[in-house]
Amino acid sequence: MQMIWMRNTNVINPLKGHHQSQVKLLKIKLFMKVVKKVIYVAMASFCLNLTVSSQNITLKMSNITVKQAMDELKSRSGYSFVFSSADVDTGKKISVSSENQSINAVIEQILRGQGLTYEIQGKNIILKKDILTSVDKKTKITGIVKDQYGEPIIGANVVVKGTTVGTITDIDGNYTLDVPSGASLQVSYIGYLTQDVVTAGKNNIDINLIEDTQKLEEVVVVGY
Numbered sequence: 001m002q003m004i005w006m007r008n009t010n011v012i013n014p015l016k017g018h019h020q021s022q023v024k025l026l027k028i029k030l031f032m033k034v035v036k037k038v039i040y041v042a043m044a045s046f047c048l049n050l051t052v053s054s055q056n057i058t059l060k061m062s063n064i065t066v067k068q069a070m071d072e073l074k075s076r077s078g079y080s081f082v083f084s085s086a087d088v089d090t091g092k093k094i095s096v097s098s099e100n101q102s103i104n105a106v107i108e109q110i111l112r113g114q115g116l117t118y119e120i121q122g123k124n125i126i127l128k129k130d131i132l133t134s135v136d137k138k139t140k141i142t143g144i145v146k147d148q149y150g151e152p153i154i155g156a157n158v159v160v161k162g163t164t165v166g167t168i169t170d171i172d173g174n175y176t177l178d179v180p181s182g183a184s185l186q187v188s189y190i191g192y193l194t195q196d197v198v199t200a201g202k203n204n205i206d207i208n209l210i211e212d213t214q215k216l217e218e219v220v221v222v223g224y
Contacts, residue, residue: 057106062095069096069110077103079120083127086162088114089182089200113201115182129182137181143205144173145187153209156189161196 057077061069067090070081092114098106107118107125115137119126145156152173159166160177161184169175179185179199185207188194192209199205 056100057098057103058100059096059098059106063093064095066090066092066094066110066114069094073103073106073110079103079123079125081127082124083116084129087116087129087182088127089184089198091198092200113182138178139181139199139203140176141179141185141199141203141205142174142176143207145169145175145189145207145209146173147192148208148210150208153189153192156187156192156209159186159188160184161186 057073059069059072059076061072064072066088070090074080094110094112096106096109098109103120111118111127115130117128117130119128145153145158147153152171153169154171154173156169156173156175157166158169158175158177160179163183165177167175167177177185182200185197185199185205186194187197187207187209189209191212193212195207195209197205197207
């Protein structure tokens with residue numbers, strides 16, 4: 001008599017079920033490790049910001065340039081300023097009076113009136129031009145362009161540096177121009193050296209251009 005054995009495929013293998021449970025448990029553990037790392041990084045960043053904000057600085061200086069104030073803050077705190085030279089008037093004269101104040105308060109004193117925003121990243125203080133301030137806030141600048149002898153220059157070009165916004169002087173050398181906050185003027189005329197002028201905190205700027213003797217020497221006059 002021939003016997004036929006049939007395999008019951010519906011029987012659950014206990015070893016296979018145990019292996020699947022271990023795999024799921026391993027995945028959960030890995031996920032929890034990732035979550036812990038994310039939380040750790042976030043907390044470390046938060047604590048760093050608290051440390052920066054809570055670091056107090058004493059800095060009292062009068063009639064110094066922005067550049068000197070930046071260097072002094074760096075020597076006392078270790079934080080460096082990072083910026084574009086076109087955005088910051090580092091030669092502007094300022095006074096800083098800070099006694100046991102936060103580093104943020106000192107930074108704001110140094111940057112006051114420049115139309116800038118800043119962000120602290122690690123040991124760097126990143127400066128950026130405040131676009132809204134630059135676009136919306138403008139100052140009307142007036143003045144006279146003269147030569148080195150005090151005579152008014154007619155038709156001199158007065159332009160907001162880096163733009164096409166500008167005007168020319170009238171018959172008396174006068175000009176009027178709406179200038180974005182913190183911008184510089186570039187003044188030029190044929191036969192004279194081009195001059196850049198900082199406008200921060202000023203409403204009236206008289207400019208004296210100096211003859212470009214080198215270019216004048218290059219001009220050859222031919223008589224007939």
